[in-house]
Amino acid sequence: KDTATEQVTEDMLKEVVDIFISETDTFSLLDIPGTCVSVDADDADAIIARNSQYEEVCRNRAGHGKDVDRSVQTLNGATKNKQVQSNSLIMVDAGKSVMLMMIFINVLNTMTGNIPNHRTAITSFLAALFKYPAERQTFVSGSLKEVEVDGNSLNTELEWELIVLSEKFQHCLLAMEKSILRNNSQPQLAAYRQLAVLEEPGCPVKPDLVEPRKGGTESSQSPALECLWVFSCELSRGRSVSCMAWNRKNPDLLAVGYGGFDFGNQTPGLVCCWSIKNLKWPERVIHCDSTVTSLDFSASSPSQLAVGTRDGSITIYSVHSQDNRSQIVSSRESPSRHMGPVWQLRWMQQELSSSGEEKEEALLSVGADGRISKWFFFKHGFDCTDVMKLKRIQNTKKAGRNKTETMTGSVLTALTPGLCFDFHPTDSSIYLTGTWEGLIHKCSFSNTQQFVETYSKHFCPVNCVAWSPFNPDVFLSCSSDWTIQLWKQDHSKPLLGFTSAQKAVCDVKWSPKWATVFGAVNEEQLEIWDLNLSILDPVIVQPAAPGVRMTSLLFSSQTDCVVVGDSVGEVAVYQLKNFSVAERSQVNFSW
Amino acid sequence: MFLVKQAEEVEARMKRIAATKGVIGTLVVNPDGVPLRSTLDQSMTLQYAGQLQNLVALARSTVRDIDPQNDLSALRVRAKNYEIIVVTGDYLMITIQKLPE
Numbered sequence: 001k002d003t004a005t006e007q008v009t010e011d012m013l014k015e016v017v018d019i020f021i022s023e024t025d026t027f028s029l030l031d032i033p034g035t036c037v038s039v040d041a042d043d044a045d046a047i048i049a050r051n052s053q054y055e056e057v058c059r060n061r062a063g064h065g066k067d068v069d070r071s072v073q074t075l076n077g078a079t080k081n082k083q084v085q086s087n088s089l090i091m092v093d094a095g096k097s098v099m100l101m102m103i104f105i106n107v108l109n110t111m112t113g114n115i116p117n118h119r120t121a122i123t124s125f126l127a128a129l130f131k132y133p134a135e136r137q138t139f140v141s142g143s144l145k146e147v148e149v150d151g152n153s154l155n156t157e158l159e160w161e162l163i164v165l166s167e168k169f170q171h172c173l174l175a176m177e178k179s180i181l182r183n184n185s186q187p188q189l190a191a192y193r194q195l196a197v198l199e200e201p202g203c204p205v206k207p208d209l210v211e212p213r214k215g216g217t218e219s220s221q222s223p224a225l226e227c228l229w230v231f232s233c234e235l236s237r238g239r240s241v242s243c244m245a246w247n248r249k250n251p252d253l254l255a256v257g258y259g260g261f262d263f264g265n266q267t268p269g270l271v272c273c274w275s276i277k278n279l280k281w282p283e284r285v286i287h288c289d290s291t292v293t294s295l296d297f298s299a300s301s302p303s304q305l306a307v308g309t310r311d312g313s314i315t316i317y318s319v320h321s322q323d324n325r326s327q328i329v330s331s332r333e334s335p336s337r338h339m340g341p342v343w344q345l346r347w348m349q350q351e352l353s354s355s356g357e358e359k360e361e362a363l364l365s366v367g368a369d370g371r372i373s374k375w376f377f378f379k380h381g382f383d384c385t386d387v388m389k390l391k392r393i394q395n396t397k398k399a400g401r402n403k404t405e406t407m408t409g410s411v412l413t414a415l416t417p418g419l420c421f422d423f424h425p426t427d428s429s430i431y432l433t434g435t436w437e438g439l440i441h442k443c444s445f446s447n448t449q450q451f452v453e454t455y456s457k458h459f460c461p462v463n464c465v466a467w468s469p470f471n472p473d474v475f476l477s478c479s480s481d482w483t484i485q486l487w488k489q490d491h492s493k494p495l496l497g498f499t500s501a502q503k504a505v506c507d508v509k510w511s512p513k514w515a516t517v518f519g520a521v522n523e524e525q526l527e528i529w530d531l532n533l534s535i536l537d538p539v540i541v542q543p544a545a546p547g548v549r550m551t552s553l554l555f556s557s558q559t560d561c562v563v564v565g566d567s568v569g570e571v572a573v574y575q576l577k578n579f580s581v582a583e584r585s586q587v588n589f590s591w
Numbered sequence: 592m593f594l595v596k597q598a599e600e601v602e603a604r605m606k607r608i609a610a611t612k613g614v615i616g617t618l619v620v621n622p623d624g625v626p627l628r629s630t631l632d633q634s635m636t637l638q639y640a641g642q643l644q645n646l647v648a649l650a651r652s653t654v655r656d657i658d659p660q661n662d663l664s665a666l667r668v669r670a671k672n673y674e675i676i677v678v679t680g681d682y683l684m685i686t687i688q689k690l691p692e
Contacts, residue, residue: 097602099598101598102595102598159621159627160619160627160628161598163619163621163627163681163682164597164598164601164602165597165598166681168680168681169601169680169681169682169684170597170601170604171680172678172679172680172682172684173601173604173605173608173684174604175664175665175678176608176617176676176678176684176686177604177607177608177611179665179667179676179678179686180608180611180613180614180676180686180688181611183613183674183688183690183691184611184612184613184691280607280611281604281607
């Protein structure tokens with residue numbers, strides 16, 4: 001586009017210029033013909049004729065004249081406000097961090113359909129990737145797009161994933177966790193192990209920690225319980241503790257069995273193995289299918305833990321390593337398994353009948369179907385033989401007078417649930433079992449049909465029986481009828497009865513250190529009794545927190561501590577302080 | 592899968608350690624001295640990694656000089672207000688914990 005510019009001169013301005021103006025054709029933009037025609041027009045007649053013809057047609061139409069003009073009003077009703085409630089939408093934020101390794105595994109899975117189980121395959125893949133020079137790398141995989149990543153960051157990420165898999169690192173972590181926690185709770189752990197409290201050089205020592213050491217020789221200070229710590233984690237919170245057991249070989253390991261959140265049949269149970277060295281998180285966590293009702297560690301193979309559950313099955317777990325292969329065997333498919341909850345389990349050293357010297361370990365269980373069974377392993381499973389069936393006995397009033405009369409008088413073959421049993425500390429063929437009806441039977445392995453003796457005093461289910469570890473003739477029993485009874489082996493009536501609170505007594509245990517001391521747990525408090533001091537009242541009473549029921553009790557064998565489990569999943573460790581009981585190895589009860 | 596579960600457990604344990612009462616920070620360092628994971632800020636991480644690298648090497652050589660079969664497993668440095676715990680394997684895991692009163 002050239003723009004020619006001319007210089008404008010004076011002459012040009014004075015010139016006369018002719019301009020011609022012309023008109024274009026008319027553009028018609030809108031044309032609407034009219035519908036009215038003048039009467040004087042040429043075709044007016046034709047149009048008039050057509051109009052009248054149309055009127056005829058309209059008039060002759062059917063229904064003409066019946067149309068009536070009417071008007072209608074729509075009524076809009078008054079609006080009313082109504083409120084409705086619905087459940088609020090619970091929104092949960094969930095996040096997950098995905099590691100490169102997991103993407104790789106999933107990709108392999110979709111490509112080949114074969115899950116690589118071998119750790120070495122994965123680690124070698126990662127190591128191979130790791131060896132690439134640290135420049136721009138491309139990470140290619142089947143279904144991912146080609147991604148170019150910076151070499152450095154990829155290397156450290158891969159390295160992190162490599163070490164996460166290595167066992168050494170996990171061991172490192174374990175050691176680290178224990179060291180840190182030991183720092184935090186050093187005074188409590190020292191008190192547990194009965195060591196002197198560590199004094200920080202340069203820090204003022206707290207006076208109240210040092211005092212008990214000096215005051216130990218005075219007997220004027222009353223015995224008391226001090227709570228050292230509580231085992232509790234988020235997995236166990238809210239679940240009720242049903243049973244506890246120390247490991248036979250490692251006295252620092254405590255297995256605790258938990259029930260479900262409410263005491264129902266279908267809720268899955270949990271077993272946690274706590275260690276004294278780690279107060280915040282259990283060493284092992286085992287999830288079970290139903291509420292755990294009893295557990296026991298084996299003495300001959302200390303890493304085997306037998307767990308009995310509410311649906312009657314007994315499972316043996318190995319706590320040696322935390323992996324999927326921890327379940328060794330289960331009695332679920334066995335045809336002669338218990339039909340009701342397994343209330344107590346015990347591994348016992350049994351003498352083989354033929355060769356009197358050898359001792360073999362067998363698992364014995366008592367269940368709610370009234371059978372005491374001895375379990376043994378065969379090729380692929382686990383089966384049992386019945387050692388005793390707990391028959392219901394009539395004529396319990398005559399039990400004290402004439403034993404043989406009641407034995408022959410039992411016509412019923414109904415079985416009564418057994419709740420607990422205990423083996424004699426020295427004579428391993430005699431054991432006691434407590435039943436739902438309140439009777440305690442002394443039985444022998446050699447006689448599977450009849451009880452050797454029956455003790456009846458309780459009229460409610462007997463929750464626990466315990467032989468005294470110091471005096472082989474004496475045992476304790478506790479029941480839901482609010483009492484604890486002390487019996488001697490050959491007397492069919494109890495020697496002493498103890499009541500202190502009007503609540504069912506859940507558990508009773510003898511102290512392993514002092515011959516006259518035992519502990520009992522009823523629903524609202526923990527009681528420590530010392531028969532030397534008083535037979536009417538417990539020496540120490542520790543009430544439970546409001547709303548919480550204490551459910552089980554264990555003495556610790558090495559130190560003078562008591563472990564109590566309660567209904568909110570907390571296992572508290574108390575230390576007995578100022579307990580100046582003379583340690584006697586044998587106590588004679590003479591009445 | 593078992594390995595995935597293990598990896599998740601390791602992550603959970605690391606989180607628990609970092610959340611324990613009194614712990615100021617944790618870091619994991621590879622044998623070359625490159626920090627792999629850390630809960631502290633960059634400058635502190637590099638400082639700790641650098642300083643402790645020397646100390647760990649010295650401690651390790653001390654242990655090995657006395658008994659060549661032996662190896663260093665852990666090292667703790669206790670100061671007035673805090674304690675540095677180093678657990679060694681192939682990799683160093685370092686935790687700084689504030690001491691309770």
